[in-house]
Amino acid sequence: MSGGSRRRPTSFDVAERAGVSQPTVSRALSGSPAIAEATRRKVIEAAEALGYFVDERAARLRRGSTGTLAVVVICREGDSAASINPFAYALLGSVCVAASERGFETLVSFQASPEAFFGHYQEQGRADGLVVIGTTTNAPAWEHFRALDSEGRRVAYWGSPHDELDWVRSDNHAAGRLAVEHLLAAGYRRPCFLGALNTPQVQFTERYEGYAEAMRAAGLEPCLAPTVNAATREEEGRRAARRLIERGEDIDAVFAACDAMALGALEAFAAADVTVPRDMGVIGFDDLVAGRFSRPPLTTIAPDPAEAGAALVEAVLDDSDAMARRRVPVSLIVRDSTLRAG
Amino acid sequence: MSGGSRRRPTSFDVAERAGVSQPTVSRALSGSPAIAEATRRKVIEAAEALGYFVDERAARLRRGSTGTLAVVVICREGDSAASINPFAYALLGSVCVAASERGFETLVSFQASPEAFFGHYQEQGRADGLVVIGTTTNAPAWEHFRALDSEGRRVAYWGSPHDELDWVRSDNHAAGRLAVEHLLAAGYRRPCFLGALNTPQVQFTERYEGYAEAMRAAGLEPCLAPTVNAATREEEGRRAARRLIERGEDIDAVFAACDAMALGALEAFAAADVTVPRDMGVIGFDDLVAGRFSRPPLTTIAPDPAEAGAALVEAVLDDSDAMARRRVPVSLIVRDSTLRAG
DNA sequence: CTTATATCTGCGAACGTTCACAATCCGCGC
DNA sequence: GCGCGGATTGTGAACGTTCGCAGATATAAG
Numbered sequence: 001m002s003g004g005s006r007r008r009p010t011s012f013d014v015a016e017r018a019g020v021s022q023p024t025v026s027r028a029l030s031g032s033p034a035i036a037e038a039t040r041r042k043v044i045e046a047a048e049a050l051g052y053f054v055d056e057r058a059a060r061l062r063r064g065s066t067g068t069l070a071v072v073v074i075c076r077e078g079d080s081a082a083s084i085n086p087f088a089y090a091l092l093g094s095v096c097v098a099a100s101e102r103g104f105e106t107l108v109s110f111q112a113s114p115e116a117f118f119g120h121y122q123e124q125g126r127a128d129g130l131v132v133i134g135t136t137t138n139a140p141a142w143e144h145f146r147a148l149d150s151e152g153r154r155v156a157y158w159g160s161p162h163d164e165l166d167w168v169r170s171d172n173h174a175a176g177r178l179a180v181e182h183l184l185a186a187g188y189r190r191p192c193f194l195g196a197l198n199t200p201q202v203q204f205t206e207r208y209e210g211y212a213e214a215m216r217a218a219g220l221e222p223c224l225a226p227t228v229n230a231a232t233r234e235e236e237g238r239r240a241a242r243r244l245i246e247r248g249e250d251i252d253a254v255f256a257a258c259d260a261m262a263l264g265a266l267e268a269f270a271a272a273d274v275t276v277p278r279d280m281g282v283i284g285f286d287d288l289v290a291g292r293f294s295r296p297p298l299t300t301i302a303p304d305p306a307e308a309g310a311a312l313v314e315a316v317l318d319d320s321d322a323m324a325r326r327r328v329p330v331s332l333i334v335r336d337s338t339l340r341a342g
Numbered sequence: 343m344s345g346g347s348r349r350r351p352t353s354f355d356v357a358e359r360a361g362v363s364q365p366t367v368s369r370a371l372s373g374s375p376a377i378a379e380a381t382r383r384k385v386i387e388a389a390e391a392l393g394y395f396v397d398e399r400a401a402r403l404r405r406g407s408t409g410t411l412a413v414v415v416i417c418r419e420g421d422s423a424a425s426i427n428p429f430a431y432a433l434l435g436s437v438c439v440a441a442s443e444r445g446f447e448t449l450v451s452f453q454a455s456p457e458a459f460f461g462h463y464q465e466q467g468r469a470d471g472l473v474v475i476g477t478t479t480n481a482p483a484w485e486h487f488r489a490l491d492s493e494g495r496r497v498a499y500w501g502s503p504h505d506e507l508d509w510v511r512s513d514n515h516a517a518g519r520l521a522v523e524h525l526l527a528a529g530y531r532r533p534c535f536l537g538a539l540n541t542p543q544v545q546f547t548e549r550y551e552g553y554a555e556a557m558r559a560a561g562l563e564p565c566l567a568p569t570v571n572a573a574t575r576e577e578e579g580r581r582a583a584r585r586l587i588e589r590g591e592d593i594d595a596v597f598a599a600c601d602a603m604a605l606g607a608l609e610a611f612a613a614a615d616v617t618v619p620r621d622m623g624v625i626g627f628d629d630l631v632a633g634r635f636s637r638p639p640l641t642t643i644a645p646d647p648a649e650a651g652a653a654l655v656e657a658v659l660d661d662s663d664a665m666a667r668r669r670v671p672v673s674l675i676v677r678d679s680t681l682r683a684g
Numbered sequence: 685c686t687t688a689t690a691t692c693t694g695c696g697a698a699c700g701t702t703c704a705c706a707a708t709c710c711g712c713g714c
Numbered sequence: 715g716c717g718c719g720g721a722t723t724g725t726g727a728a729c730g731t732t733c734g735c736a737g738a739t740a741t742a743a744g
Contacts, residue, residue: 008467021693021694023732027692027732034692035692039693053467057402057403057729058731061399061699066399089431093434093452096438096448097452100450105447105449125395126398289428290631352700353700353701363724366724369723372702377722377723397699399700400701401701402729403699403700404701405729
């Protein structure tokens, strides 16, 4: 209030105070090697005394970079931003945070058709890179991708089923192994995988592979309870579990490819008087909040959205020529649904 | 690939093609009134032919604006970005989207102590405005706020308990009314409010007020089942519900201030053999995914994160001098927990 | 003591826009 | 017929930084 708002200090002000030229200030603060250590200290001191910060707008203009990361979240046609998967939201949030930590701003968009988005940003050139969250089977989208990529624009994908591109995924093989090892340690003898393979959801397939591997390592035959398409994932899980019971399969535990299916399965088991965890162990993947409130509470493998977001940002911003393909560690969260009472 | 990447066209290129001077291009495209309609058309045509877009960096530098919106999500000390309330995430996402739609980028941060953030952005001046998501009782934070505000920097708050500032909240009074009206229509006779009043959570208090008003309008006496502090909201709900049963209060329905409490209450009722919805109706607020999977599925009042995000951005960016205080509509979602079978 | 070399710093320009101001054109009234 | 105001457009500068290049200083070698 009193005194009014002072003008923001510029590099000229710092230069004057430090007794050097203005470009020297720039060099000192941007970490250029061609600067004497003594000068740098002097400049830094002056900058701090004045409360100086580099004006990113000017720096970016001159440098030719945008300092901006575009993020597109793929959602179904007509979906509002509110109705997407909670994990995608958490991922979005952590991408934004990771970008901010590296001094990048984010331009976020929810899109049913990624290609529109790609075209737009490609032309407008408003972002240095693009992070895509979600899975699409949309072929034109992949074309736009390659176009972006060949222009030197960086793109990273969460869970991409397309092998030409940079991606980041959960360590789904480890998830499968963790699930099997936990179930066996808890006293179950024949865990079965619940989920569909060979769908665009590569991550599900990978979880199965981890599961199968661990089963064989324990001298057991993998077994699969395939799901069929339904309106919701819960419904898929419900149906698959019901079928399992009807056919009287010889299994005593289920590893569902995602929590939503696991929750559906829990309902089906309850309806058929199969008591979880006594008669049947159930474990999922995703660590949905819902799993904390189901009855019984759901054991699950938790992905790490914070790590995943950081990895995505890193994949986009670090311009190593090598393709970035990172696995983000997962962790086991034990709740009642696999606690076979002694 | 072939031909390499062409240089991005500038306003000089457009000017040359349209046969006007460069600043005229700027005027034509920025909607300045001091321009002949014929000229504007000529310029726009040339711009489209060349695929020209204004370089935001240069425009912002010259204009003195940042084109950036800072968003801070307040979380508890040590919390990672991943562990915050799902609604806050949804809100964050929709704020980012709403900002992007208005051509603003977002700088997102998760902070336990908002004052650090305020100070940082205040000095660095990297954002035109600030959106704060979350509730804090931290007094120093409010000081920083006022400072920002008096410097002409715009700030908007989700659910602020501080009356000097712009805020956006759910229409909590309507929520209370909706809950009561629904419960009465469903055949319950004496619904009770479950939650604590006079806490920093103004929104809870407002929901109670709406509830009480609707009760009186129906000729009923409001009733309150106060919660006490516990590690989690579920636990608060569980305890409050247990006490309600022990004391044998004459009630047949509960409106919980949030879904987490409602879910806790559901557990307590189940443990005490009070059958929901037959003996007791339960309704919450938040529309957590968890409510879809609880047993029975939870009737709830759903806030609208998309609308809320848009309103927050509007409050920050529209520089009317009048304080922006907006109520975002809520909607009733009926599930089994209030479906008293006939 | 001089020259070559490496290390550091200053100078000027450039990035692409918007803004203040001056210049031009037009029609109209005296 | 000349000047004058309003509507448009052009001119020049400025926003605050980074970059290329030349100049300066110090250190080492001949």
